[in-house]
Amino acid sequence: MPELLDWRTALHPDRVAVEVHGVARLTFADWSAGASAVAAALSRRGLRRGDCVGLYFGAQDWTGFAVAYAGVLRAGGVAVPLSGRLAAGQLGHALDHCAATTVLHGDHTPAPPVPSGLPVWTCAELLAEPATEPSRAGPTTADPGASVARRGDLAQILYTSGTTGRPKGVAASHANLTAGAPHHPHRLALAHSERFLHAFAIGTNAGQTMLLNALTAKAAALTLPRFTPARFARLVEAAGTGTVFVVPSIAVELLDSGALRGRDTSGVHLIGSTAAFLAPAVAARLAEAFPQATVVNYYTSTEAAPAQTTMIYDPSRRDAVGRPVGGQLMVADADGKPLPADTTGEVWLRAPFPRAYYRDEAANRATFRDGWVRMGDVGRIDADGYLYLTDRHQDVIKTGAFKVSTLEVEAALHEHPLVAQVAVVGVPHPVLGAAVAAAVVPRPQAGPDGLSLPVLRGFLADRLADHQLPARLLLLDELPRNEGGKVLKRQLTHLFEN
Incomplete structure (x- = not known):
């Protein structure tokens, strides 16, 4: 991940990478410099390779989060993104489970309620620290340049949404996060856009995908300090917004609010929906509201990323969620054996450099198998390779x-x-x-x-x-x-x- 940031900085140092509308902008040069400063400060304070660092940030602090995240990784640590809206119990569970050694929080995000004795710093404190300031955590042999992580090292832990139980930590390596990343400036994603708009929360898989997009796409990431349909709609119409990412609930709220009424949406060429099943009726309404856009549904999970299926909205295949991209797809029986086309069974996805649950071997045995991830969904694959979901396994x-x-x-x-x-x-x-x-x-x-x-x-x-x-x-x-x-x-x- 740090090398990917270095590559983009060398290509486009003055280009905006992340923008929080009306709050802050972050160029690649500033992102790289800030990450290096944070890495150096953390190393001076005793961060060791593999130490977990909680990143507690709200939506208004997306630029600070990007700097802190890259800084932790540049120092060889493990980033643990955490939404600034977590309850104290949820936050405490995550920090205790990953054995975090410290917590960073945004300059606009109140200090988190963390266990006594756990160091808490703002990103601004680390950036302002003189390079010669002595270590506050005892002597360390870690040099920022020497502690940069390797591809196989753990890079981040994301805590799942907890819709079916207590959140689990999903661990991803640098290799997993950068799988499929471009290596040529002419192959940057979202080249049709000057910026892509989203309103995803920090600490979610969708939010982390947007951060990775900021590194790998030609377009800059644009988000809001707080989502409202009216504010979002104004940015949809703004010049240069060629891509819009939503979750189904945001799509419905945006469409029902009337905020798009009378607005020119012709500049948007891609609408991407993720995180939950996009009902065909909602997809049809999005296609009508954005007549120049391709509406795409992405199906994945925190455990399976970057493997996913993608489905361009097609009225003739209203219920399909697409074919695999960035990995493999399988529908299997209870023993994990592949089933023939149009046979209903458990849905599995497979990605290169698979993820795993952190410190939870029992859950790993139930979910991961030879690189395959059990999605927890029931579905079928038709003769053309399109996936159709029946339901969540526990929701049938x-x-x-x-x-x-x-x-x-x-x-x-x-x-x-x-x-x-x-x-x-x-x-x-x-x-x-x-x-x-x-x-x-x-x-x-x-x-x-x-x-x-x-x-x-x-x-x-x-x-x-x-x-x-x-x-x-x-x-x-x-x-x-x-x-x-x-x-x-x-x-x-x-x-x-x-």
């Missing part, structure tokens, strides 16, 4: 003699004109074992009586089978989501029980 609803895909029910509900957001879960049923339940966020025009269970069941009657129709309905102002935009379905199940 077993009702009576049937198995119901929550993704299929959600996709059908998204077609209703008064449904803004939806999540489907299974709830206990005394006879069937489980029943289909839908949590819906109505659009404002729905009114107090616009949506009801009979109305939705009637709408779905010619779209779904009887056993797929929701038996219960919960209307909410918003769905509970994690930092990555994924719905926390466990919390919804508890709401239906109340």
Whole structure:
């Protein structure tokens, strides 16, 4: 990773790499110099090769995060990106689990509540430290230039979203992070754009992908100190914004807000959606709102990256999530043996230099096998190599003699004109074992009586089978989501029980 930054700096020293709109800009020259200064300061303070450093940063501090991240890696440490919105318990779990030796936080991000005795510094403190300042952590033999990590060394630990349990640390090497990185200036990604726009949180896999894009793309990364549909829409329309990355929840909020109404979106040529299943109805609305853009859905996970499938929106393959890019794809039986085309089974992805769970051998045995990663999804691959998801393995609803895909029910509900957001879960049923339940966020025009269970069941009657129709309905102002935009379905199940 440090070598990749050096390469871009030599090519484009004065080009903006990362920008937080209205807050700060970071050129490659400043990024490289800042990373070197942070690395030197950390080494003087006793950082050793392989030490974990927590990086606690909010969205307004993306440029500082980029500097701190590259500085930790340049010093041979392991970066642990952590959102500035984590609760104290979540933060404490991550820092304890990775045995962090110190924590850096953003200049605009309040000091984190860390365990007593754990050093906490701002990025600005390290950058301002004189090069001759003595070590505060005892003598060290680490020289910043000598401690630069090797390709096989651990580079980062990302903590998963925790939608199915306590977050696990996913460890990635330098080789994993830089797999597929360009080595020629004419092969930089997103060459059609001056900048790519996103609103992803630090500490998520999607956010880390944007940081890597800043290193490998011709376009600069542009983000907001705080997402609102109106602010995001203004930047969508701004000159030079040729690529926009979203998660499905942001896409729905942007489309439903009316913020794009009357705006010229013709400069956008690529819309990328990631982190969760993009319902076909939402993909169709994005294609309509951005008539000059190619709408692409990316399917991967924190564990499987950079392996992924990509799917250019195609009305003739509405439910497909694409074919593999940057790795291999397989649908297998319970024993991990590949299944024939159009046979439903467990979805696996394989990437070069695979990741692994940090300090969790039991979870590694359940998820990783010979470089393959069990995605936790059920799906099938058609004869043309396109993947179709049935559901998350744990989300499939077993009702009576049937198995119901929550993704299929959600996709059908998204077609209703008064449904803004939806999540489907299974709830206990005394006879069937489980029943289909839908949590819906109505659009404002729905009114107090616009949506009801009979109305939705009637709408779905010619779209779904009887056993797929929701038996219960919960209307909410918003769905509970994690930092990555994924719905926390466990919390919804508890709401239906109340």
